[in-house]
Amino acid sequence: MSSPVDPKERFYRQFQISVTTIRDKILNLPNIATVGGERQDAIENILTRLSRLSNEVADASDYVPAYDQRNYTEAVKALREGLDEARAKLAPKSRFQFKPRPTASAATTTAAPAASTNGADARRNPNQSTASSSHPAAPSTLPPVEEAPDGKDYNAEISHSSGSIVRKPSFSSAKSIAISNHAGLQIILPSTAAGATSAGQLTGLRRCIVDLSAPTKATPFSTLALRNIEGSLVVAGQTDGAVHITGVKNSVLVVVSRQVRIHECENVDLYLYCVSHPIIEDCKGLRFAPASGCYTTEKQKGETNQWDQVDDFKWLKAGVQSPNWSVLPEEGRILEEDWGNYASEGSSGESIDEVLGKLCPRGVA
Secondary structure: OOOOOOHHHHHHHHHHHHHHHHHHHHHHHHHOOOHHHHHHHHHHHHHHHHHHHHHHHHHHHHOOOHHHHHHHHHHHHHHHHHHHHHHHHHOOOOOOOOOOOOOHHHHHHHHHHHHOOOOHHHHOOOOOOOOOOOOOOOOOOOOOOOOOOOOOOHHHHHHHOOOOOEEOOOOOOOOOEEEEEEEOOEEEOOHHHHHHOOOEEEEEEEOOEEEOHHHHOOOOEOOEEEEEEEOOEEEEEEEEEEEEEEEEEEEEEEEEEEEEEEEOOEEEEEEEEEOOOOEEEOOEEEEEEEOOHHHOOHHHHOOOOOOOOOEEOOOOOOOOOOOOEEEOOHHHOOOHHHHHHHHOOOOOOOOHHHHHHHHOOOOOO
16 A cells, blocks of 8 residues: 655645646747737736646645745746746837937926835835836845854854865854855865754855855755856755855856756856756856766655756747757766865865866856
C-alpha cells in the first residue's frame, strides 16, 4: 500500500504544472491570430488561470510554510509581469500625431496637480513605478538583513582585516549575512555562520572568490540575493527559497535553489541546481551547466534538476531558442574534482587573479 503524499509536496507539484502551463500560454501568444478576438480570449484565459492560482496559494497557507508561500506568490507575480510585457509588445503601435506645444501657463497648470496630490508622491515607495498598472510594482530583490545582536559589524571586519587576503567572517552572533563592497578578496564562510542564514546578500563585489557552502549544508538560506558582482567566482551554497541574481557580469556562479530569477546579467557561467524553470530577463551571454554533486544533497540527487529548462521572459518566440543563453559545453566546464581547488583557501596554489582569469567567461575587468 502506497504512503499518502505530503500535502506540501502535492501542492508543490500541482503548482509547478500550473506555472508551466501558464508560461507556455504566455510564450505562445505571438502565434495566436488577432482576428475574431482569439488572442484576447487567450489573454483572458491566462488571467483566469493566474487568479485561480493566486487563490490556491492563499488557500494553501494552512499547510505551506511561510517562506514557501512567499516564493509561490513571487512566482505568480513573475507570470503576471511576463504577461504584461507580452501584451505590451503585442499591442498595436499608435499612429504618430503632431501635438500642439503647450504654452508656459498651460504647462504650469498641468504640472501643478502632479506636484500636490496631498503628499501622495512623497509617500510613494521609491521602488514603485509611477506608471498606471493593474499589478503592484515588484519589491526590492534584496532580502532584509538584520544587525548582529551584539552590534558587531562583520562587513567592516572583512574590510579592515590585515595580512592574508583570505577572510573567514564567523557571523556567529548575526541572524543574516550581508557581504558588500570588496575587491580582490577570498571570502569563506565557516560553519559557525549556520545561525545567520535566515537571509543573505552579496553586493558590490569585484575580483573576489566567495564560498558560502559550509554553513548552508546544515541550514540553507531562506532567500539569497546576488547583486552588482563582476569578475568573481561565487559558490552560493544551499537556498531553500528563491535566489535573485541582478547585475552580475563576467563571473562564475554555483547556485542550488528551488527557484532562480536572473536579471540584467552578462557573460556569466551558472552551475545550477533548480527544481523549477530558471527565469532570465534582460540578460545576454549566459551559459548553464549542472551544479557539481559536491554542492547538492543525496535527496537532491534523486530529484529532477531543471538547470537547462531556462525561460527567457524577454524572448517570446515559441519554439525558437533564445540567443541570450546557451548550454555550457562539457569540455568547457569545471571538473568535479577541481571545485575544491578553486573555492578552498589556497588549494590551487594560484593567486585570485590567476584563478579568475581561467574561470571567468570573458576574463577579469
